[in-house]
Amino acid sequence: MKHLCIICMIFLSTIVRAASPVQGLLERIDKGASRKFVVEQVKSDTDFFELDQKGNKILVRGNNPVSIATGVNWYLKYYAGIHLSWNKMTACLPDILPPVPQKERHETNLTHRYDFNYCTFSYTMAFWDWERWEKEIDWMALHGINLPLAMTGIDVVWYNMLEKLGYSKDEINEFIAGPAFQGWWLMNNLEGWGGPNPDSWYKQREVLQKQILKRMREYGIHPVLPGYSGMVPHNAKERLGLNVSDPGLWCGYRRPAFLQPTDPRFQEIAGLYYKEMERLYGKADFYSMDPFHEGGNVAGVDLNAAGQAIWQAMKKANPKAVWVAQAWQANPRQKMIENLPAGDLIVLDLFSESRPQWGDPESTWYRKEGFGKHDWLYCMLLNYGGNVGLHGKMKHVIDEFYKAQSSPFGKTMKGIGMTMEGSENNPVMFELLCELPWRAEAFDKDQWLKSYLKARYGQTDPAVEEAWELLSNTIYNCPPQNTQQGTHESVFCARPHHNVYEVSSWSEMKPYYNPEDIIRAAGILLSAADRFKGNDNFEYDLTDIVRQAVAEKGRLVYPIMTNAYKAGEKKLFDSASTRFLELILLQDKLLATRPEFKVGSWIEKARNLGNTTEEKDLYEWNARVQITTWGNRTAANHGGLRDYAHKEWNGLLKDFYYNRWKIWIEQQKEQLNGSPAKDIDFYAIEEQWTRQNQPYSSQPEGDVLETAKEVYNQIK
Structure with missing residues (x-):
């Protein structure tokens, strides 16, 4: 009986290893690549990865699949001279991989590595299919991302919720934006522009989001789903008798109305939203909500009550959930977040490289107390509108990261974030940002750049180094x-x-x-x-x-x-x-x-x-x-x-x-x-x-x- 148990354990262990998301990732990089690596997952309270040698195979050890994938990427870049990037996510690995001469370990206490801006889903990802999304999720895992926004298919939640509230199909489609403009609709900036969407669009989005979330959860990645922050169609007062405020216009577009937190139906409608979200996509431990985004009028709104109502609805849906908010211009409003419990809010300091709000007194968007007791992430926006062009603050991004980490506000700094409006550009800058959590000490920009170039092109060259040093x-x-x-x-x-x-x-x-x-x-x-x-x-x-x-x-x-x-x-x-x-x-x-x-x-x-x-x-x-x-x-x-x-x-x-x-x-x-x-x-x-x-x-x-x-x- 004892021998039978041992055999069963070995068999089950083999099944788990075969189903490892990292092994699947390696096979997508290069067929047969998983046989060249040994992957070990061990328990640890700290995110880490180790690189070592086991015979002629590369041993990558980590505390979860994302940490292990990050280790795989580190090995490929800095040992094999293979850089997987948006322009190419496959490679031809040598039969015998370059050895790891001595064990190398990297760890981080920055528990959150965030990805995406609402705008990214429109400027870059509006028309992605599962094949492209699969590559992106692999890219995220390789770069240590464990907290991405996941807003695909949220229009299906809204469609079904509004239908339950008595809105007709035509009315719903006048509210939900078209494929290339949903980012701004979900940020409460506009209604309907780009639509109406066909029925097939909603069916497509639901299937795709389920594929995305399934793969993210296999990796142990925590998706950030858009939560309910009080948005309702502009005619909700007339149609539903709701007590709403008018946030005004955004760039000439009429904004959706804001459901006052004092309205007795706020929690009912929020409950409908979360119930439909859970039915379609399951619960999330993180929900993104940004009421009054980019100049939204808050006249007549009790901001403290609004913050409490939004927080309570989220907690009712999932007591473990954390609110994720974008720090952009005046948001999040201080009165809205000051009475929220510590640990229940993460603020994305969206433009940390240029207009930080974490407490840097040199910033034009200076917040004297930063985000107070609340956790926050050091984010790099870098790209606006998905515009094409070389641009960055390479040395400054490094210096400011370590400056923030060592400042009094570093106690609540819990990670980094890529918050670009458009993706698939400037790979050097995003590669740099993603490595910051795994490097314990400040480092020299020029030395890092040389190592990056060798990894990206697989070899060194004086002319290449000279050109990039000039850039x-x-x-x-x-x-x-x-x-x-x-x-x-x-x-x-x-x-x-x-x-x-x-x-x-x-x-x-x-x-x-x-x-x-x-x-x-x-x-x-x-x-x-x-x-x-x-x-x-x-x-x-x-x-x-x-x-x-x-x-x-x-x-x-x-x-x-x-x-x-x-x-x-x-x-x-x-x-x-x-x-x-x-x-x-x-x-x-x-x-x-x-x-x-x-x-x-x-x-x-x-x-x-x-x-x-x-x-x-x-x-x-x-x-x-x-x-x-x-x-x-x-x-x-x-x-x-x-x-x-x-x-x-x-x-x-x-x-x-x-x-x-x-x-x-x-x-x-x-x-x-x-x-x-x-x-x-x-x-x-x-x-x-x-x-x-x-x-x-x-x-x-x-x-x-x-x-x-x-x-x-x-x-x-």
Whole structure:
């Protein structure tokens, strides 16, 4: 009997190991890779991973699957020279992996590593299918993420809840936003824009969210589900007799109403919401709620009562649950959170790298007491609108992390967070952020960068190091006091006029580097290109850096063009404007070589989700509008939203931005020849493109290296 028990235990242990999410991850990286590793999970109160050798296999030990996956990633980067990134999540591992000469251990007391902004789900993930989501969850595990926002399919919860409250199908679809705009709907900014959604959309989202949550929970990742914070349709007073306040407008859009916490039906409606959430997706230990986001009017609202009502409803749904709130502008309001129990709230300090609210007195969004007794996470926003562009505060992000950790506010600092509005860009910065919790002491930016480059490209190269050192000290060295919203925006993407500097309305851009340095860095990197031919990470980065160089050249040519106009120099204006348009087409040609930089990839994902021509057209319209006008005429022109999500993408450059500039340039030529000045209705031009359905390919066109060389030779 004893022998039988031992055999059973061995058999069950084998089954558990075979079902390990880390082994599945290894097999997705490279078929057969799981046989080259030994994975050990041991109990520990501290998150840790260890790397060691066991025969000719690599031993990775950790306290949970995410810690182990983080160890796998560390090994692949720093021993095998394999960097798994958004541009490629597979690799060809050698038959015998490079050995670990002595045991290496990393641990962290930062228990939470958060991922995503509501906006990420719209600017990047609006049209992802399970295949793409599976890769992202693997990426999260490899980078130590254990607390991601999970808002896919929450519209199904709302649909069913509103139906129970007596709303009709048409009324519900007037409230729920379309696929590319749900982030702002769930942040209480707008209703209905981008819809109405077909029935198949809701069925699709429910299935997808269940797949996402299943895989997250297999890893031991804690999904953060959107909780109930008082949002109701704007007509809830008339339809349901509710006591609501009007939060006002957001960028020209009517916001949903806010259900007053004193209304006797607040807890009833919140209960309906959580009951439906649990039925569909199970309970969560973390719920994200952000009432009054981005300027929402709080007049007439008892903020303490609102905080208590939201907290009580969450606790009734799950007594163990923790509220997750975004620190952005005035939120979370102090009066709303001050009487919540310690441990029941985690604040995401959303823009820690530029406008920290954790208590840094040098911040323009300084909170003297930080978040008080409440836990908080050091977050990096970095990217706004999903804009394409090199940008960062590399050294500052490192320094500020350790500064915060060692400050009096470090006692309540419980982790880090990636809170980018758009993802799949600037991998170097997000790689840096994700490593911070696992490095016990402050480290040198330059040394880290060298190790990153060796990991990313699999080998060292003096020219590569020189190029990246130049980038790290210029475009990735945005001054600490600079509060600009993401990348230095490309002039190509701006609505044309004579004083273009920023593209989007709230950019806050200031010159902080020399454009010629970026062009020079691209040239240095190109000098090493032949040695890295076929290296996917190198070719992605090369494309991105040469793209940036072309954008910088455009910024240098633009004032020549406009000054020539102001001086009445017809020939100079003609030659400068011709050159400017040529640069847009050069960038378009370069970006055609990589699917990540093609508008066709974005539109194709959107259309692939549709089951009928009508559905495909709706999703494509959502995709096109979001990256151009963003909203209707009022929101685009007067709400400040047009071009907020602009993209330097092949296809979009040629057919949208080039066309817009060409129309403007032709008008300027007419005026130089004596024609009267007249306004151009840019919105009409832009809207026309959003309603088209001409096909765009997602397939790469041309050789990356040869095209990059050709393009660079025409700008240097």
